[in-house]
Amino acid sequence: MTAPAAGVLRFGVLGCADIARRRVLPAMAAAPDIELAAVASRSPARAAETARAHGARPVSGYERLLADPDVDALYIPLPAALHAVWVEAALEAGKHVLAEKPLTTDPARTRALLERARRRKLVLRENVMFVHHGQHRAVGAMVGDGVIGELRSLHAAFTIPSPADGDIRFDADLGGGALSDVGLYPVRAAVHLLGPGLRVAGAVLRDTAGRGVETSGAALLRRADGVSAQLTFGMDDAYRSRYELWGSEGRITVDRAFTPPAGHRPRIVVEDAAGARTVELAAEDQVAATLAAFTAAVRGGDTVPAGGELRDLLAQADLLAAIRRAAAA
Ligand SMILES: NC(=O)c1ccc[n+]([C@@H]2O[C@H](COP(=O)([O-])OP(=O)(O)OC[C@H]3O[C@@H](n4cnc5c(N)ncnc54)[C@H](OP(=O)(O)O)[C@@H]3O)[C@@H](O)[C@H]2O)c1
Numbered sequence: 001m002t003a004p005a006a007g008v009l010r011f012g013v014l015g016c017a018d019i020a021r022r023r024v025l026p027a028m029a030a031a032p033d034i035e036l037a038a039v040a041s042r043s044p045a046r047a048a049e050t051a052r053a054h055g056a057r058p059v060s061g062y063e064r065l066l067a068d069p070d071v072d073a074l075y076i077p078l079p080a081a082l083h084a085v086w087v088e089a090a091l092e093a094g095k096h097v098l099a100e101k102p103l104t105t106d107p108a109r110t111r112a113l114l115e116r117a118r119r120r121k122l123v124l125r126e127n128v129m130f131v132h133h134g135q136h137r138a139v140g141a142m143v144g145d146g147v148i149g150e151l152r153s154l155h156a157a158f159t160i161p162s163p164a165d166g167d168i169r170f171d172a173d174l175g176g177g178a179l180s181d182v183g184l185y186p187v188r189a190a191v192h193l194l195g196p197g198l199r200v201a202g203a204v205l206r207d208t209a210g211r212g213v214e215t216s217g218a219a220l221l222r223r224a225d226g227v228s229a230q231l232t233f234g235m236d237d238a239y240r241s242r243y244e245l246w247g248s249e250g251r252i253t254v255d256r257a258f259t260p261p262a263g264h265r266p267r268i269v270v271e272d273a274a275g276a277r278t279v280e281l282a283a284e285d286q287v288a289a290t291l292a293a294f295t296a297a298v299r300g301g302d303t304v305p306a307g308g309e310l311r312d313l314l315a316q317a318d319l320l321a322a323i324r325r326a327a328a329a
Pocket of ligand 1: 014015047079127
C-alpha cells in the first residue's frame with residue numbers, strides 16, 4: 001500500500017448509491033486534496049464496477065471498509081434509516097464522516113452523534129450541499145441591504161417526479177418518505193434564510209400515490225416577529241426547485257435553488273414597483289464546495305460545524321420532527 005500525498009484525505013464510500021455515482025464520486029475524484037481510496041458494497045460486483053470507474057479499491061461489505069487503516073474518512077450515502085448506525089460505527093472506527101442527508105431521522109440521535117464526533121476528535125458533517133453555493137449568500141446580502149424592503153415571507157418548494165417502484169424513498173423501514181428526502185431542502189432554506197426561532201404553525205403530509213409513506217406535503221413556519229415560511233415538497237410531482245422571498249417593496253426569486261449542476265449560472269430575479277431585473281452570478285460547483293469545506297474542517301480539526309451551521313443543522317432536524325408531529329395532530 002502507498003502512503004497518501006501530504007495533506008490528502010483518503011476517502012472510502014459505503015454503498016454504490018445513485019447520488020454517489022452521479023455527483024459525489026466524480027467530484028471526489030476531481031478534488032485536489034482528496035484520494036478516492038475505496039468503494040464498499042454489499043455486492044462485490046457492484047463494488048468492483050463502481051471502484052474501477054474511479055481507480056479506487058473495491059471492498060466487499062461495509063465492515064471491512066470500516067477496518068481499513070488506509071482510509072481516513074467515510075462518505076455514507078446509505079438509505080436514511082441506516083445513517084445513524086453506520087455513522088456511529090464509522091466514528092468508533094476512528095474515521096471522519098460525511099453522511100448523506102438527513103444525518104439521522106431523529107433529532108436526539110443527531111445530537112448524540114455530534115457529541116460522539118466531538119469526543120472522538122473526528123469531523124462529522126451532513127451532506128446538505130446547497131448551503132455551500134454562493135447564490136444564497138448573494139440573496140442574503142440583498143435582503144440585508146433592503147433591496148425588497150422589510151422581509152415578510154419565504155415561499156420555498158422542492159418537488160420531484162415519482163422515483164421508480166422499489167426506490168428506497170418508498171420504504172418506510174429505510175427512512176423513506178418525502179419529508180426527510182425532499183422536504184428537508186425547503187426546511188433548511190427557511191432556517192438558512194430566516195435564521196433562528198422558527199416554529200411550526202401547521203403541516204400536511206399526504207400519500208398521494210398509495211405508497212405507504214408520505215409522497216408530498218406542506219408546512220407553514222413562523223418566526224416570533226411574524227415573518228412566515230410556506231414550504232412545499234413532494235416526490236409525485238412536476239419538478240420544482242425554487243424559493244421566493246417577499247418583502248414590503250419587492251420580491252426575490254431563485255430558481256434551480258437546491259441542486260444546480262456545476263455549470264449553471266444563477267439568474268436571481270428581483271421584482272419591485274420599478275419592474276423586474278435579473279442579477280446574473282458566476283457558475284459554482286456546490287458539490288466541490290461541500291467537499292472543500294469538509295477537507296478544510298479535517299485540516300482545522302473542526303469536529304462539528306461551527307456556530308451558525310450547527311444551529312441550522314439542529315434546527316432543521318427539530319423542525320422536520322415537529323412537522324411530522326404537527327401533520328399527525
Ligand atoms: N445530498 C444530495 O444532494 C442527495 C441527493 C440524493 C440523495 N441523497 C441521499 O443519499 C442517500 C442515498 O440516496 P440514493 O438515491 O443515492 O439511494 P440509492 O441509489 O438507493 O443508494 C443507496 C445505497 O445504499 C446501499 N444499501 C444498503 N442497504 C440497503 C438496503 N437495505 N436497501 C437499499 N440500499 C441499501 C446500497 O449500496 P450497495 O448495494 O452498493 O451496498 C445502495 O446503492 C439518501 O440518504 C438520500 O437522502 C442526497
